[in-house]
Amino acid sequence: MGIIINRDTKVVVQGITGLQGSFHTRLMLDYGTLIVAGVTPGKGGTEVHGIPVYDSVSEAVERYGATASMIFVPAPFASEAALEAMEANIKTVVLITEHIPVRNTIQILAYAKRQGVRVIGPNTPGIITPEDCKLGIMPAHVFARGEVGIASRSGTLTYEIAAELTKAGFGQSTCLGLGGDPIVGLSFVDTLKMFEQDKQTRAVVLIGEIGGNAEEQAAEYISFNLKSKSSPLRIVAFVAGRAAPIGKRMGHAGAIVMGKTGTAKSKIEAFRKAGVKVAEKPSDIPKLLAEKI
């Protein structure tokens, strides 16, 4: 089980002939991801690691029935790639690309809503259901199959925490990066709803950071829907950026405290009020999960 993807998900890689696209296609194939085609305009008819390359997404969809796309296209062209995928009837778009202008992201997400498409990212490491399938650039060896779902706004911090969980014997159901941009597709609340429906997932780790109010919204959702003893999920959170100053972007376009909005303190308080344990440091997460399960 796990959410969104599995071994049978037919995947197109947009930007497959690029350095990153080709490198990660190799790693995803090795992991067992069913990549059916690649797309690079102008390179149709070639192959990358034995995967046929097409000029357009619609050709790949018609021929193989692909339902998911991974996008490695550079920022100035990435929004065109995403719109093309959605118009070609792709239902899950993983937008790895960083530095897409917000104006384009807004347009992508509005179209996604109309087409009923799930967008992961932009600026995401992707999604992995350990020992089953990955649509992402994460190092697979830190993940192990299990019952803990992870939703995160950060890439490397997810690897850090997944490695801690794996070491402590907590495998993962599905781990996904929501993306480090101010405006992204899937939210914490969206993923919580999916994890609730997933039979494999019994606990969720939410990894937040400064900026925006996605964590506060998650806390509100949890206090209304997942606080009771009968809730199907145990939830633990971590929030990065306690030491971050106001008004400075901390690496991610979305990681910025503006005025009083988006502080780590506000997020931690919101989680605690909703009954969610918040870890002081990443290595505390397994302990908190153990208390909860």
Place this chain on the structure above:
Amino acid sequence: MKLFEYEAKNILAKYGIPIPDGALASSPTEAREAAIHLHPPYVIKAQVLVAGRGKAGGIKFASSPEEAAKHAKQILKMNIKNLRVNEVWIEEKIDVKKELYFGITTDRAHRCYVAVASAVGGMEIEEVATKDPEKIVKTLIDPDLGFRSYHARAMARKVGYSGKLMIKLGKVFAKLSVAAMDYDAELMEMNPLVETTGGSFVAVDARLIIDDNAIFRYPQYEKRLFSEGQTELTPEEISARRAGLAYVLLEGDIGIMGNGAGLVMATLDAVQYYGGSPANFLDVGGGASKEQITSAFKILLTDRRTSVVLINILGGITRCDNVARGILEAKKMVDFTKPIVIRLVGTNETEGRRILTEAGIHVLDSMEEAAKMAVEVSKGR
């Protein structure tokens, strides 16, 4: 990227929004010349990219060209929040009947742009939001529909106008929304937007922050990104940006570098947790090249406040052997004798560790152990 007030105003004027007549000056003589061609009384305003210039004395009033020159001389000598004032904007003073606010920004939660208006202008909109939240009117902008004339009129009505003035104000709102979209605004605002005693609306102050990720669409501003005094960035932040790195200067003494924004933030937090104080945030990002690692490391090593350098690399796309070679190369270039604590795991980890260990640098496994050790070293100096 923040634009100067005069640049934002010139853009407004291009879209047909009234602004006070004015001119730019970089010397008292130029200021006097400019004033002669304008109608008194004048306002002389420091052009700096930080808020709070009024409180710092960066805005002055004058009734003659001579007085304008005198004020310009003073203002041009100022440093406001560590930023040098290189230019002043001189404009005609507007007769104010009422000060309003109107701006366009992004709404993260609703994944769209939002128009914000207020019947209270001239102060930070966040302050109004805290003190008088009922005075703020917001309209979420549907990405397919855009901000329409009837949305604009409805907002004008809600901030207290009717009849002809409502129509007039609505037009100003609508024009700003077009400008904001055209310029990839993270924020574009008129504050205050003034209703004059003569019954028109004039943008007396304006701000435009362009989305950094869209700056490639504006080559005229893009080339300025790397020049000192032309952005709100410090010299260190500029050299980091040039190397494609994310850097933020902080107040402590522990130099910190890592890969991935979240991981570096968590490293800062861990240092603080163990009682230490970070000197900076430095993210080399995913898939950093050896050259980027070298530049990053050089920035850390040239910071004189540093007592110890803490490096936290968890290789995803970043290769540990590249990191190790970059570190050694930078260390050679900059004569650095302070202690270095490194945490290095991930892709090509064994090779990376071998390279560093052979060079006599100790490598740790855990981020928290490394943070703790860095704090201990910093305290023991």
